[in-house]
Amino acid sequence: MINGIEILETVKMIKEHHLDIRTVTMGISLTDCISESAEATARKVYDKICFAAGKLVPTAEEIADMYGIPIVNKRVSVTPIAIVGAASCGFEKIALAMDKAAESIGIDFIGGYSALVQKGASEKERLFLKSIPEVLAGTKKVCSSVNVASTRAGINMEAVAAAGRIMKRAAYLTRDRDGIGAAKFVAFANAVEDNPFMAGAFHGIGEADRVINVGVSGPGVVKTALETIPDGDLSEVGEVIKRTAFKITRVGQLVARKAAEMLDANFGIVDLSLAPTPAVGDSVARILEEIGLESVGAHGTTAALMLLNDAVKKGGIMASQHVGGLSGAFIPVSEDEGMIAAAEKGALHIEKLEAMTAVCSVGLDMIAVPGDTPEEVIAAIIADEAAIGVVNNKTTAVRLIPVYGKGVGERAEFGGLLGSAPIMPVNPLSPAKLISRGGRIAAPVHANKN
Amino acid sequence: MKAFITVIGRDKVGIIAAVSNLLAERGVNIEDISQTIMQGMFTMIMACDISDAASFSELKEALNGLGGRLGVEISVRHADIFNAMHRV
Structure with missing residues (x-):
């Protein structure tokens, strides 16, 4: 009982x-x-x-x-x-x-x-x-x-x-x-075929006719759980996150199975995501700060995010029959109140976000950049992210918004869950030659696994 | 179908009577009831069998409405969500 x-x-x-x-x-x-x-x-x-x-x-x-x-x-x-x-x-x-x-x-x-x-x-x-x-x-x-x-x-x-x-x-x-x-x-x-989250969701060619995939959330729950151990060591921090992720994911599993049954569809996966919103108390950045950073973006952010992302997966995997999608912590800037605050005070830069994407579930997400950023610079940012994903055998992604007529220090307003974002500076040095060479960057040596 | 009803808010005369009355009118059987004062707030949990209730959404709306009149927050949830979250 x-x-x-x-x-x-x-x-x-x-x-x-x-x-x-x-x-x-x-x-x-x-x-x-x-x-x-x-x-x-x-x-x-x-x-x-x-x-x-x-x-x-x-x-x-x-x-x-x-x-x-x-x-x-x-x-x-x-x-x-x-x-x-x-x-x-x-x-x-x-x-x-x-x-x-x-x-x-x-x-x-x-x-x-x-x-x-x-x-x-x-x-x-x-x-x-x-x-x-x-x-x-x-x-x-x-x-x-x-x-x-x-x-x-x-x-x-x-x-x-x-x-x-x-x-x-x-x-x-x-x-x-x-x-x-x-x-x-x-x-x-490394796009996945069963991602339930937008804007990147598509239904893979290897999937069944109708499939229900569910994405859970709960950054606020994780932060609140961590507040109960202000002096716990990082092993304890990991344990608390795992336990919380387990509970969150169990609800996702319950909903996914019920929805699949009611809609006469296959149950696909539960995506073990910590997806923030712009609402106060629903932020991944604030979890990282609760772990022990003055602000997200400080040195140590990547380590804290690695801990968080890994513990979410470990807690969630046992809670669901099938885990998939992107699974991990999301770090969109405009959709996370703590990320917005850090970017506004100059504590968080694209370069640090790029490093963070090596250890979390996705990539450079919902970042507003100056409208006059050249397309080859944006392409080079995509290439850098792709390199991180390809070498680390993980999904990475880029969702950048070059906001026309606006520059660093101004804000972009997207509304709703997409939130708003300060325009972040981009390194203006030219990668045009790299991009114009075309061709392919070969698969890394460890791709040859057969 | 098992459900848990939670009532949270400022204590006052007649909360249990009003909730029980509403449930009785809808054929909902209360199987277990516990109440306590937590951090100054009246907190009541009722385990119920709602198999004979005409519709879950009607029951939920009626409880929400009653909560509004009593100045407390009343919610009803299928027991599965608690079992899923707290039992392996």
């Missing part, structure tokens, strides 16, 4: 410390929608999404009600559209169908306007990449990602350069909204 202390602990986690299910994401295969005609493909895409995920929102709301835990986002991810649309080349029409379907079924975002070009791109894929900025500007809910590198393939520098151009143009086309278009685009290395 559950005791009163345990019941009240759960209630407090939810009510006071922002424990929530960050997203219930349904992955939907669109391979059966491929047609030679753009119109037919778009129609099939719309119908399939509405049919498969028509009940996603009411079901998630019913589950949230039943367990008394907020489910913040309901999302859909689909087969990469570079594949779905290759036969018809009707990429934009498909994007509009995705956006319309997302609107019809009431979800927050739909991901999968994506291409996997880590080793090379076909002519169709090049056309697809060119279409991304306009699609991001012309749709409301469509998210896009491009995988530019993998440990097995190395880094496709042509795709890296293209991703830099996409970020610049998507931001430019949405310059009246501080470049929000670029906030819906991610460049990946």
Whole structure:
């Protein structure tokens, strides 16, 4: 029998410390929608999404009600559209169908306007990449990602350069909204096929027809747990994080299984994420400070983040039957109140964030940079991140927003969970030659594992 | 279906009576009840069988409404969330 202390602990986690299910994401295969005609493909895409995920929102709301835990986002991810649309080349029409379907079924975002070009791109894929900025500007809910590198393939520098151009143009086309278009685009290395989080979610080609993936959250819960051991050593810190991550993940597992059952879909994975929001008390940065830093960005930040990320995984892995996605701590700047504060007071720089991405789950995320940052500098930032991911056999990603008309010291406002961010300085020295050489950076020696 | 109802707020006359009344009207059986004062706040936990309640959402709304009138926070959650979180 559950005791009163345990019941009240759960209630407090939810009510006071922002424990929530960050997203219930349904992955939907669109391979059966491929047609030679753009119109037919778009129609099939719309119908399939509405049919498969028509009940996603009411079901998630019913589950949230039943367990008394907020489910913040309901999302859909689909087969990469570079594949779905290759036969018809009707990429934009498909994007509009995705956006319309997302609107019809009431979800927050739909991901999968994506291409996997880590080793090379076909002519169709090049056309697809060119279409991304306009699609991001012309749709409301469509998210896009491009995988530019993998440990097995190395880094496709042509795709890296293209991703830099996409970020610049998507931001430019949405310059009246501080470049929000670029906030819906991610460049990946080692992209995963079952990620429930946006903007990088897509439904991998090796996945089943309909899959439920759940992303949990809970930075506030972890910080509160750590406050109970202000003088504990770092072994104790790790233990407390593990125990807390276990509890958080168990809720994710419960919700994922229930949602899969109710929606007649496969249970995919639980993503063991610590995903912050701009709300006070829901920050990953504040956990790192609770561990013992004057401010996130101080020397020691990378070590503290490594401890946190690893303990979250260790605690979470036993709590779920299937763990996947990105799994770990997220460090988006604009979506984390503590990160925003650190960036504003000059304690946190892109270079430190880059180092942090070597030990946490994703990458340079939601960072606003000056609007006049050259596209080759953005491409070089992507290349650096890809190198970290490729060599460390982990996912890394870049989501930068070059905010047109704004410079260092000014702020970009994205609204909602995307938050707001101070424009961070970027090293202006030119990597143009490196980017213009093109070609591929070969896979590292330890990729040859067979 | 098992559920836990939690009531947290400033103590006053009639909280248990009002909650019990509402539950009885909806065929909800109270299996266990405990109450204490924690950090000056009245805290009550009820373990209930809600199988005979017409609808979970209606019960939840009714409890929320009652909480509003009593000036306390009342929530109801399926027991599975507590079992998942606290039992391996």
